[in-house]
Amino acid sequence: MNAKNLSRRRFLELVGAAGGATAVYQTSMALGLMQETGAPANLDLLNVSRAKKTVVLLGAGISTLNIAYELERAGYDCRIIEASHRIGGRVLTLRSGDMVDELGNKQICRFDDEPHLYFNAGAARIPGHHQRALHYCKVLGVELEIMANDNRRAYTQEPDAFGGRPIQKREYMADARGFMSELVYKAVDKNAFDQPMSNEDRERMLQFAISFGDLDPNGLYKGSNRAGYATGGFRKAGELKGTLNFSEILNSNFWRYGMHFAETEDWAAPLMTPVGGMDNVVKAFLRKLRTPITLNAQVQSIMLRDKGVDIVYNHKGKQHMITADYCFNSIPAHFIAGIHNNFPKDYAAGLASLSRGHLSKIGLQMSKRFWEDEEIYGGITSTSQEIGEIWYPSHGIFKQKGIVLGAYLFGFSRRTRAPSNFFEKMTPEERIRFAGEQGNNIHKGYSSYIENGVSIPWGRMNHMMGCGSGWTDEVRAQYFSRLQNPEGRHYMIGDQISYHSSWQEGAFASAEFALQDLDKRVRAEMAAMTGAS
Amino acid sequence: MMSGLRLSRHFVDCAVLLCLAPLAGAADKPLVPPEKFVYCTVCHGADLKGNRNIEAPRLSGMEPWYVVRQLEAFTKGWRGTHDADLAGIEMRPMAQALAENDIEEVSRYVRNVKSAAPESTIDGDRNRGHALYQSCSACHGAGGEGNEVLGGPALTTQNDWYLATQLKNYRNNVRGHAADDTYGQQMKAAAQLLGDDAAIMDVVAYLSSLQPKEESQDMKKTALLSSLLLTASVANADVTRHPLPNNSTFPIAQAVEVTAGTTIIWHSGTVPGPANPDADRNSREYYGDTETQALNVFKRMEASFEKLGVGFGDVVKMQVFLVGDPELGGKMDFDGFMKAYTKYFGTKEQPNLPARSAFQIAGLAGDGMLVEVEVVIARPK
Numbered sequence: 035m036n037a038k039n040l041s042r043r044r045f046l047e048l049v050g051a052a053g054g055a056t057a058v059y060q061t062s063m064a065l066g067l068m069q070e071t072g073a074p075a076n077l078d079l080l081n082v083s084r085a086k087k088t089v090v091l092l093g094a095g096i097s098t099l100n101i102a103y104e105l106e107r108a109g110y111d112c113r114i115i116e117a118s119h120r121i122g123g124r125v126l127t128l129r130s131g132d133m134v135d136e137l138g139n140k141q142i143c144r145f146d147d148e149p150h151l152y153f154n155a156g157a158a159r160i161p162g163h164h165q166r167a168l169h170y171c172k173v174l175g176v177e178l179e180i181m182a183n184d185n186r187r188a189y190t191q192e193p194d195a196f197g198g199r200p201i202q203k204r205e206y207m208a209d210a211r212g213f214m215s216e217l218v219y220k221a222v223d224k225n226a227f228d229q230p231m232s233n234e235d236r237e238r239m240l241q242f243a244i245s246f247g248d249l250d251p252n253g254l255y256k257g258s259n260r261a262g263y264a265t266g267g268f269r270k271a272g273e274l275k276g277t278l279n280f281s282e283i284l285n286s287n288f289w290r291y292g293m294h295f296a297e298t299e300d301w302a303a304p305l306m307t308p309v310g311g312m313d314n315v316v317k318a319f320l321r322k323l324r325t326p327i328t329l330n331a332q333v334q335s336i337m338l339r340d341k342g343v344d345i346v347y348n349h350k351g352k353q354h355m356i357t358a359d360y361c362f363n364s365i366p367a368h369f370i371a372g373i374h375n376n377f378p379k380d381y382a383a384g385l386a387s388l389s390r391g392h393l394s395k396i397g398l399q400m401s402k403r404f405w406e407d408e409e410i411y412g413g414i415t416s417t418s419q420e421i422g423e424i425w426y427p428s429h430g431i432f433k434q435k436g437i438v439l440g441a442y443l444f445g446f447s448r449r450t451r452a453p454s455n456f457f458e459k460m461t462p463e464e465r466i467r468f469a470g471e472q473g474n475n476i477h478k479g480y481s482s483y484i485e486n487g488v489s490i491p492w493g494r495m496n497h498m499m500g501c502g503s504g505w506t507d508e509v510r511a512q513y514f515s516r517l518q519n520p521e522g523r524h525y526m527i528g529d530q531i532s533y534h535s536s537w538q539e540g541a542f543a544s545a546e547f548a549l550q551d552l553d554k555r556v557r558a559e560m561a562a563m564t565g566a567s
Numbered sequence: 568m569m570s571g572l573r574l575s576r577h578f579v580d581c582a583v584l585l586c587l588a589p590l591a592g593a594a595d596k597p598l599v600p601p602e603k604f605v606y607c608t609v610c611h612g613a614d615l616k617g618n619r620n621i622e623a624p625r626l627s628g629m630e631p632w633y634v635v636r637q638l639e640a641f642t643k644g645w646r647g648t649h650d651a652d653l654a655g656i657e658m659r660p661m662a663q664a665l666a667e668n669d670i671e672e673v674s675r676y677v678r679n680v681k682s683a684a685p686e687s688t689i690d691g692d693r694n695r696g697h698a699l700y701q702s703c704s705a706c707h708g709a710g711g712e713g714n715e716v717l718g719g720p721a722l723t724t725q726n727d728w729y730l731a732t733q734l735k736n737y738r739n740n741v742r743g744h745a746a747d748d749t750y751g752q753q754m755k756a757a758a759q760l761l762g763d764d765a766a767i768m769d770v771v772a773y774l775s776s777l778q779p780k781e782e783s784q785d786m787k788k789t790a791l792l793s794s795l796l797l798t799a800s801v802a803n804a805d806v807t808r809h810p811l812p813n814n815s816t817f818p819i820a821q822a823v824e825v826t827a828g829t830t831i832i833w834h835s836g837t838v839p840g841p842a843n844p845d846a847d848r849n850s851r852e853y854y855g856d857t858e859t860q861a862l863n864v865f866k867r868m869e870a871s872f873e874k875l876g877v878g879f880g881d882v883v884k885m886q887v888f889l890v891g892d893p894e895l896g897g898k899m900d901f902d903g904f905m906k907a908y909t910k911y912f913g914t915k916e917q918p919n920l921p922a923r924s925a926f927q928i929a930g931l932a933g934d935g936m937l938v939e940v941e942v943v944i945a946r947p948k
Binding site: 117137138139332333334335346348350351352353367368369371372373374386388389390455456458459493494496497499 | 609612619623663
């Protein structure tokens with residue numbers, strides 16, 4: 035660093051960059067994860083029991099369950115039509131005996147039948163600011179527990195850095211910050227700025243750098259107990275680990291994709307998850323709902339009419355038609371082109387412009403909780419290998435077995451940038467073997483603990499064929515409002531119609547928007563009728 | 568947990584057969600797929616018209632034999648194994664999941680599904696595409712109608728964006744890469760002839776312009792009308808038919824003259840279909856004798872002409888290829904051919920005669936085939 039040319043402002047910018055704030059902000063913006071979710075609206079829906087309003091909801095996932103729940107309470111007559119064999123959409127918790135309906139690759143989950151051996155194959159986490167999701171957990175009585183999303187004792191591992199050796203995240207982060215702080219300290223100490231700083235500023239900066247990087251009183255980084263002791267610390271004095279090589283840290287990639295993970299919008303610790311599985315959210319809605327739900331019913335036609343919407347669906351080899359006053363449609367947008375409809379051209383074009391996301395997960399039943407022997411209790415190891423992440427269960431600590439998330443692929447490989455379709459095309463057995471081999475580079479004997487596993491490539495799950503709708507900035511600008519607002523009496527909904535695609539909060543937010551819009555128009559209609567009579 | 572299938576009070580819900588009237592008419596009703604093939608419609612659409620968002624091709628209108636062949640190609644790994652063929656990779660396990668009986672059954676289901684004609688989504692130079700297509704027409708037919716004998720599927724019933732993707736796949740060795748995939752190899756070589764993307768877009772734009780559109784009924788009427796008009800005047804402004812000299816009654820023209828500005832159609836050779844498909848493939852009965860085969864050829868040409876909006880009266884030039892009939896000591900059965908020919912040419916209803924040549928040749932593509940007829944057509948204005 036050529037400190038001689040640093041202006042004070044530039045220096046402050048640099049501090050921001052080194053400390054991560056700017057970098058983190060830009061990273062998360064690039065990932066499209068930085069939108070406000072806000073507090074849930076106070077829905078005060080007009081009761082319409084006497085007006086006999088009918089509503090058909092397409093798809094049985096979070097957004098439609100939420101809408102049916104609210105409308106039912108306001109006296110609407112609802113029905114839900116679901117194409118697949120189950121309720122919940124991408125809220126899917128797999129347990130012993132469950133069927134995974136991957137097109138061409140049906141699997142049965144072979145986990146042992148134990149309450150703690152489950153796998154959240156879709157939605158898995160609820161951060162504290164997802165207020166709509168938390169609101170429904172609260173009112174529906176879904177018991178939550180803290181989930182250690184971030185664990186500094188878990189590892190970062192890259193085949194191309196540190197000889198492929200897994201490094202504790204705490205060690206990597208302490209050293210990275212320590213060295214950065216030392217550079218900052220030196221720059222401030224030498225007063226290497228265009229404009230001099232006040233003595234007070236200078237002194238505070240030096241102290242800040244010492245504190246931020248855990249430097250010694252002379253502003254040198256010589257290791258820190260933030261990285262964990264090499265030995266000791268209890269019956270004898272703790273001994274610091276030797277430091278990592280700073281240039282090797284800079285050569286590695288973890289600081290690009292993982293170091294600030296737990297500081298991003300949705301992933302800042304702590305996160306929460308329902309005790310016993312994410313599908314408890316779905317079950318909680320079902321306990322309250324009277325709305326009939328028809329499963330294995332595939333929609334073939336959606337026709338918008340002046341006074342309602344006609345839905346033709348196919349159930350057990352027969353066609354049925356239902357006519358309702360309003361339709362709430364959570365069918366993945368990429369399917370709409372294959373369904374008969376009379377949508378206006380621009381509306382159909384908007385729906386066709388969303389791309390399919392390709393999230394895949396693997397759940398592995400491990401014969402032994404070997405990670406707990408490595409002082410890891412919950413949290414996530416990051417790797418630049420294709421599997422991306424390993425999640426250790428936060429629940430069931432000290433039980434014999436546990437379900438580990440063995441791969442988390444979202445779109446493409448961090449290292450090779452290969453699209454994660456490579457993973458989709460493998461057979462379920464190949465995927466487990468693949469996850470095992472890459473896991474071996476992180477934990478010794480990892481694959482020998484694998485008893486069985488399930489893989490869920492959402493891009494090829496029956497009636498889903500995707501997870502995480504892709505919106506480019508241009509598509510967002512052109513179509514978001516068009517699709518968020520109803521076309522006639524038809525509302526497109528779901529996490530796909532939100533700024534939080536692939537999160538339950540996105541589905542809740544979309545449902546909330548639609549409910550408020552419906553209520554407004556129904557109030558206006560009713561007022562007009564009353565005025566006329 | 569759920570309240571089951573209780574029908575709610577206010578809903579209209581019944582089997583569609585009883586109340587589909589509000590829909591746009593019976594033709595608009597998607598066919599209910601057999602239970603075990605419901606999953607096909609997830610990606611290919613309720614009426615199998617294809618879904619670009621999933622890169623799933625149109626299946627409605629696809630010939631059953633081609634459906635079978637492609638499902639087998641997926642099963643064998645000829646398709647759906649190349650790293651760059653992401654959509655094919657998605658399809659392959661579906662094909663693998665089908666039992667052998669299922670493949671036949673699925674082809675029957677596909678044959679029964681009707682859907683609206685594909686929309687044109689690709690811009691290109693149709694005239695250039697037309698010229699480029701000439702090399703394709705040998706296998707896929709002059710009007711892109713397909714030719715089972717040569718293994719070329721129909722192209723006019725497919726979505727244009729899918730044709731473009733597949734042409735690129737062939738050109739880039741993403742499709743047709745397997746050594747024993749004969750047809751794929753053949754097509755890969757053919758796709759090289761097209762060269763760049765622009766050429767592909769032009770050909771596809773041309774094919775898309777041949778696709779049967781909604782107004783095709785009207786177009787057919789117009790075509791019929793104009794061929795009637797042509798019948799009335801043997802020599803019109805565009806086509807002059809010079810008769811054979813010496814008042815010959817032989818039903819061909821000495822020469823046919825076509826003025827500039829007339830659209831000329833080169834129609835591929837047409838071979839017969841089986842006269843008796845139940846007969847053994849190698850038996851005489853399968854294709855029949857020369858007369859039977861020629862009648863069959865003209866019938867097939869009639870179907871192709873109808874799609875092109877032309878009639879036998881518009882044919883200006885014909886080449887007849889006859890294989891020696893083993894039952895006639897290896898000599899061609901010219902008389903047999905003429906019996907069939909005179910039912911279509913030189914009649915009261917259809918007096919227009921083409922310039923014509925006939926040859927005896929050593930053999931045709933299919934064993935037992937005795938007749939192939941190739942024509943040039945002047946499109947009526």
